[in-house]
Amino acid sequence: MACHLLLSPRWAVTGMAAAYTLSYAIGLLLTALQLRQRTEGLLDGRRTCRTYARLTAAATGAGSAGWLIAHSRSHSLASVSWTPALSLTAGGITMLLLFLLLARLLRIGELRGLPGLG
Structure with missing residues (x-):
């Protein structure tokens, strides 16, 4: 919703794609850290x-x-x-x-x- 409020209509979808990319990257990092901790460094x-x-x-x-x-x-x-x-x-x-x-x-x-x- 923030993309529609903060960006022009032309860039709203691009902003949503960038937000999804960022959230997936953060999720990957957090998941990798948790897996590494749970597998005692085997990852x-x-x-x-x-x-x-x-x-x-x-x-x-x-x-x-x-x-x-x-x-x-x-x-x-x-x-x-x-x-x-x-x-x-x-x-x-x-x-x-x-x-x-x-x-x-x-x-x-x-x-x-x-x-x-x-």
Whole structure:
């Protein structure tokens, strides 16, 4: 709600996304600290940080490419009522495929847990 009150309507959704990102990062940190305390130091913090850094890199690359594709499709297609759906579909497919490719290239081990991708 604060985003709608403090930010212009144009930036309210972006502000909410930033707030969610911050809250998840804080939650991850607190959870990791609690797990490390409960497992008496067995949690490998460096490995966890490396994994999240790789996931962030893959998601950033895929998200950027998906946005570019969706944005370029919305301007190049004729102005019809289904243009947003086509743009969203093109961007979403780009994001999915590129994320999987980048995750594999970055050797994100958790990818092996997904059926057919290990």
